[in-house]
Amino acid sequence: MLTRSFDKVEDILEKYGYRKEMLIKILLEIQHEYRHIPREVVNYIGVALGIPPAKIYGVITFYSQFSLNPKGEYTIMICDGTACHMEGSMNLVKVIEEEIGIRPGEVTQDLKFSLDKVGCLGACALAPAMVINGEVYGKLTPDKVREILRNIKERKAE
Amino acid sequence: MTTTTEKRFDNAQEIIKYIDALKAKKEKKLQKKSIYVCVGTGCTASGSRKVYAKFVDVIKQKGLDVAIEKIDDDDEPVKRTGCCGLCSLGPLVKVMPSGITYSHVTVDDVEEIVEKTLVNGESIERLLLTDPISHQKVERLEDATFFKNQTFYIMNEIGKSECESIEDYMARGGYLSLAKVLSMDRKEIIEIIKASGLRGRGGGGFPTGLKWEAAYNSKGDIKYIVCNADEGDPGAFMNRTLLERDPHSVLEGMIIAAYAIGAQEGYAYIRAEYPIAVEMFNKAIESAKEYGLLGDNILGTDFSLDIHVKEGAGAFVCGEETALLSSIEGKRGTPRPRPPFPAQAGLWGKPTLINNVETYGNVAKILRDGVESYRTRGVQKSPGTKMFSVTGPLNLTGIIEVQFGTTLRYILENICGGTSNGRRIKAIQIGGPSGACLPEELFDLPLDYDTLKSVGAMVGSGGIVAITDDRCMVEVARFFLDFTKRESCGKCVPCREGTMQAYNILEKFTQGKATYEDLETLEYVSEIVRTASLCGLGKTAPNPIVSTLKYFKEEYIEHIEGKCPSGMCTAFKKYIISPEKCKSCSLCARSCPNGAISGERGKPYVIDQDKCVKCGLCVTKCKFGAIELVG
Numbered sequence A: 001m002l003t004r005s006f007d008k009v010e011d012i013l014e015k016y017g018y019r020k021e022m023l024i025k026i027l028l029e030i031q032h033e034y035r036h037i038p039r040e041v042v043n044y045i046g047v048a049l050g051i052p053p054a055k056i057y058g059v060i061t062f063y064s065q066f067s068l069n070p071k072g073e074y075t076i077m078i079c080d081g082t083a084c085h086m087e088g089s090m091n092l093v094k095v096i097e098e099e100i101g102i103r104p105g106e107v108t109q110d111l112k113f114s115l116d117k118v119g120c121l122g123a124c125a126l127a128p129a130m131v132i133n134g135e136v137y138g139k140l141t142p143d144k145v146r147e148i149l150r151n152i153k154e155r156k157a158e
Numbered sequence B: 001m002t003t004t005t006e007k008r009f010d011n012a013q014e015i016i017k018y019i020d021a022l023k024a025k026k027e028k029k030l031q032k033k034s035i036y037v038c039v040g041t042g043c044t045a046s047g048s049r050k051v052y053a054k055f056v057d058v059i060k061q062k063g064l065d066v067a068i069e070k071i072d073d074d075d076e077p078v079k080r081t082g083c084c085g086l087c088s089l090g091p092l093v094k095v096m097p098s099g100i101t102y103s104h105v106t107v108d109d110v111e112e113i114v115e116k117t118l119v120n121g122e123s124i125e126r127l128l129l130t131d132p133i134s135h136q137k138v139e140r141l142e143d144a145t146f147f148k149n150q151t152f153y154i155m156n157e158i159g160k161s162e163c164e165s166i167e168d169y170m171a172r173g174g175y176l177s178l179a180k181v182l183s184m185d186r187k188e189i190i191e192i193i194k195a196s197g198l199r200g201r202g203g204g205g206f207p208t209g210l211k212w213e214a215a216y217n218s219k220g221d222i223k224y225i226v227c228n229a230d231e232g233d234p235g236a237f238m239n240r241t242l243l244e245r246d247p248h249s250v251l252e253g254m255i256i257a258a259y260a261i262g263a264q265e266g267y268a269y270i271r272a273e274y275p276i277a278v279e280m281f282n283k284a285i286e287s288a289k290e291y292g293l294l295g296d297n298i299l300g301t302d303f304s305l306d307i308h309v310k311e312g313a314g315a316f317v318c319g320e321e322t323a324l325l326s327s328i329e330g331k332r333g334t335p336r337p338r339p340p341f342p343a344q345a346g347l348w349g350k351p352t353l354i355n356n357v358e359t360y361g362n363v364a365k366i367l368r369d370g371v372e373s374y375r376t377r378g379v380q381k382s383p384g385t386k387m388f389s390v391t392g393p394l395n396l397t398g399i400i401e402v403q404f405g406t407t408l409r410y411i412l413e414n415i416c417g418g419t420s421n422g423r424r425i426k427a428i429q430i431g432g433p434s435g436a437c438l439p440e441e442l443f444d445l446p447l448d449y450d451t452l453k454s455v456g457a458m459v460g461s462g463g464i465v466a467i468t469d470d471r472c473m474v475e476v477a478r479f480f481l482d483f484t485k486r487e488s489c490g491k492c493v494p495c496r497e498g499t500m501q502a503y504n505i506l507e508k509f510t511q512g513k514a515t516y517e518d519l520e521t522l523e524y525v526s527e528i529v530r531t532a533s534l535c536g537l538g539k540t541a542p543n544p545i546v547s548t549l550k551y552f553k554e555e556y557i558e559h560i561e562g563k564c565p566s567g568m569c570t571a572f573k574k575y576i577i578s579p580e581k582c583k584s585c586s587l588c589a590r591s592c593p594n595g596a597i598s599g600e601r602g603k604p605y606v607i608d609q610d611k612c613v614k615c616g617l618c619v620t621k622c623k624f625g626a627i628e629l630v631g
């Protein structure tokens, strides 16, 4: 598993020519690949790029797109931008909590779902909005959210 | 048909001729039967890509090629267009040549649209947009009051431009300016931008020409150019819209700016949360290279330029220019003191020009159509137009373009058609976390950089949020401080600790625990954060507090006195059981997670307010509607 994972990391490093200034893009791709930045990988790219791991951790913790702990198979990003907040996005957070038992920043125990609060997704005209694995859902109501989550849960059961 | 490699142009005259030919082709194209589907973020979220695929399918299946003549092999009958600005009505579909536009189109409507509208030119009443101002059905988008009352400069050709096609951009006169300026003296270009009075659209409104001049005058063999597309305001998406619908207009502006200041390399810093914008801009870069408009020896001159896309990774402070540059270098995005300004020492210490997406979006037009034409819109000190994203409970919301000097009231009423929920708009939030909340008395002020500044607000990047009287202004301030306290990079104490303190106080207000002393502390903390912070984030973070304190102080006082006037802060509310309606079924008591409800058969149940956490679950359980929220 680990050696295989380093192959992927190698590919990503190679793609960006082992250039230091591409660190953020490299981390974005690693985050995308593993749904988090594994600690072994931090050391590995530190050596490969010649950046002290402490510096890399500094970058990882600075930007909200990165996480050191794994995200769920379904990453839910609930928008809490101005428009969505005014339209009651925080009620939806409660609904999600009722439905799958996690709060923003958390992951379900089976690693199926993770939930994060984000600023504007650019779909304000459809507020309140959320994104699950890249797909945008707009004009949400508590019922709509429940339905979306239940559909995903059923999809998994199959 | 020419192949891509043959399209590389190595002199300006040739491309100017080619552009003329494309213009004629576009004219012809718009006379032919074709369909434009909006694939911007809003419409995509409403399912427009499925609608697009269905159109392609249906047309293929029906073999309508005879009815739908193509201009050439490149010309597909179903086209993808960028955000039209009316995202709340998406998916939007426009049928040419009639221009009939439909809103809320679903996959099930596609067949009918092809048969009735595309083939026979008839309109389908049910899918037409009802103008909320004239109350009439409108066939063509351009005839809706929403569009008629805007002033277009950089957003024209609504719904009939092909966002991914460089040729479509050229057919609209794109890259003519680049072809023209490459034979001009660099100083002359800068003089034109100065004369236009163009001001930076990224928030501050700094004169663009002066910034270019400073970068030009900076000594150094290596210079950089940067486009700020971080758009961190959590309630605005103008930059994203422009990048999605007309990426080449921004790219052309960047190339011209690079030429003018003598830069050889450039970066567009785009938020990773904007995948469609990233994709469109990358495509634009690729096609510009194919056509010899970017890369080595642009249009056969000795000017060479490379442009890369850098994705941001989710940090608001990275919109601040020095933080952004540090982020491009692959580091934490923390601001540093200025001077030196980026124009003197920017990326890797080299002179760097940094402008906003929309600023670049104006450049090519100004050089093509002239300074006079640019200055016919707007006001003396803020000439031109500005894109705004307008959201909130209004009849129409989305992206608009108006000239500077337009009033908020005009936007709310004559463009967006007033409120959709019948409530009164009591405030406008403008400028995002660095911006302010303006009361109704100020809705008639002209929107321009200097007027807004004089009332403690700012244009910011252009987010406008309408707030109706059922929303709480203290909660609005709390929301923004929650945002800035999380986004503070932590480098300086006043910002890091001050925003946290201010937030805690605001939370006391919304939870009904604030005192008059808190009101004073809040004013005091705001002042310190404003004056002692290093970068713009901290300096402007108190604006939402200061403006709500100035214009809506009575709401703060009412919170101290034990009431949220809008009814939004749930802390002031309580759930009670109506003794008349309660049938003593005990369902609510069994569902309450906190055991706050008790009672016995034959008597109405009661809620123990000390135990109740106001989750509202009991309300959903009661079959008799006996539980109400009051306060």
Ligand SMILES: Cc1cc2nc3c(=O)[nH]c(=O)nc-3n(C[C@H](O)[C@H](O)[C@H](O)COP(=O)(O)O)c2cc1C
Binding pocket: B199, B200, B201, B202, B203, B204, B205, B206, B208, B228, B229, B230, B231, B232, B233, B316, B317, B318, B319, B320, B321, B322, B354, B355, B356, B357, B359, B461, B535, B536, B537
């Ligand atoms: C906290 C903070 C956030 C900012 N965010 C943005 C942004 O998202 N987009 C932007 O263009 N400018 C932003 N700015 C302004 C930039 O620092 C800079 O002034 C601007 O990019 C210059 O471009 P312009 O002259 O074309 O406006 C921000 C400034 C601060 C202090």
Ligand code: SF4
Binding pocket: B317, B334, B335, B487, B488, B489, B490, B491, B492, B493, B495, B496, B533, B534, B535, B536, B537, B538, B539
């Ligand atoms: S004002 Fe805030 S965001 Fe700006 S440098 Fe200081 S701590 Fe960082």
Ligand code: SF4
Binding pocket: B575, B591, B592, B593, B594, B595, B596, B597, B607, B611, B612, B613, B614, B615, B616, B617, B618, B619
């Ligand atoms: S609102 Fe929640 S906590 Fe309060 S009584 Fe109802 S169910 Fe119980």
Ligand code: SF4
Binding pocket: B577, B581, B582, B583, B584, B585, B586, B587, B588, B589, B605, B621, B622, B623, B624, B625, B626, B627
């Ligand atoms: S569920 Fe309704 S009717 Fe039943 S005990 Fe509770 S309040 Fe009374």
Ligand code: FES
Binding pocket: A079, A080, A081, A082, A083, A084, A085, A119, A120, A121, A122, A123, A124, A125, A127, A128, A129, B234, B235, B236
């Ligand atoms: S505020 Fe939620 S999408 Fe813009």
Ligand code: FES
Binding pocket: B038, B039, B040, B041, B042, B043, B044, B082, B083, B084, B085, B086, B087, B088, B090, B092, B398
């Ligand atoms: S995304 Fe289609 S109108 Fe905005």
